[in-house]
């Protein structure tokens with residue numbers, strides 16, 4: 001479904017009219033193409049006194065051959081706030097962003113780094129670190145022109161493990177991710193990463209891969225080097241085969257709600273690939289009705305496909321996952337904010353967040369990470385079916401005034417799947433252009 005309003009707003013006459021009437025002004029977002037440089041111009045790095053992250057960040061930028069001088073326009077503004085000990089010490093952030101707000105290029109990036117409040121030594125420090133969320137999310141809403149803003153909380157001891165998150169958030173892979181708070185925990189080791197093909201040698205299962213977001217995930221994981229096992233229901237067999245052939249992967253026709261699905265899946269993965277490294281739970285359905293009008297079947301079907309099947313598949317596949325294994329579950333912003341007519345869907349998607357957060361500490365001892373990705377309004381067949389007015393509201397009610405693309409969700413999943421992301425677990429990353437609902 002093409003966004004005709006966005007095309008109009010970016011045309012000559014459209015631009016004038018949009019400005020005069022004060023209508024939403026969706027910028028053209030730059031998206032990643034293989035071979036693109038990490039950033040398109042110099043990055044400005046600032047820091048509050050006493051920070052522990054400026055050094056590692058500068059090292060990462062140097063290795064990635066990113067210039068840190070040369071003057072504006074800056075492709076990114078990065079600020080190490082980990083040294084901030086109390087509210088008064090937040091002032092350097094005001095100076096930095098006040099002075100450079102206008103010098104950020106189109107599609108620019110803002111990244112603030114801090115210490116997780118729970119890891120702070122005093123309530124004053126925890127208070128000031130928590131305050132960074134308000135600053136970062138507001139910048140995401142203010143700067144416009146396709147820019148994004150994120151906060152990364154880096155636990156003490158994890159200073160050397162920020163590269164994967166920094167690279168993703170600086171690059172155009174994160175075009176539709178904004179206003180997020182990412183937590184990087186301590187890790188004992190992080191394998192060397194080939195940043196071009198981080199998933200080389202990995203076997204990745206993607207459920208619901210015949211179309212939409214799942215097909216995009218399969219393509220991006222294959223681009224990053226993974227051997228992809230693309231799974232979908234037998235009724236979607238033809239489309240599934242097309243996706244699998246296109247990426248040199250394997251098609252697996254299986255209805256995830258069948259009682260024997262977990263054991264069949266485990267057996268197939270072992271016999272055909274000898275292992276599985278990455279599990280992406282993407283398959284999902286909607287059966288929308290207000291709860292007063294919803295049938296028991298509609299409730300049960302959605303909870304079973306979207307949530308219970310993930311739990312059953314995890315039970316069968318977790319014992320097969322090696323150290324460095326990854327589970328990534330697709331949730332939804334409906335699971336965070338709730339949504340009229342979607343009690344079943346929002347219940348299942350909030351449950352996915354519960355699943356990820358409760359399993360993360362358990363899987364940590366196995367060296368496996370588990371995270372959720374919560375898409376907002378993504379341009380797919382699911383959203384194309386919405387009534388016009390609802391669709392327009394969904395598209396515009398976010399900081400980027402447009403819907404995301406399936407590839408935006410896929411890039412986020414590929415980042416979490418990468419070996420360098422070993423410090424990221426139990427996170428919920430929204431891919432929603434900083435949607436205004438349930439922020």
Ligand code: NAD
Nearest residue numbers: 208210212213232233255256282283284332375378380382
């Ligand atoms: P889609 O309907 O286009 O694709 C879902 C796929 O899952 C289909 O190919 C379907 O056949 C498969 N599937 C459904 N039940 C299955 C089962 N029992 N066994 C195996 N496969 C099954 O949907 P989409 O828009 O690409 O969404 C993908 C995921 O993203 C879903 O979990 C959805 O809830 C979530 N999501 C989508 C949006 C959006 O805006 N499109 C927003 C938030 C979350």
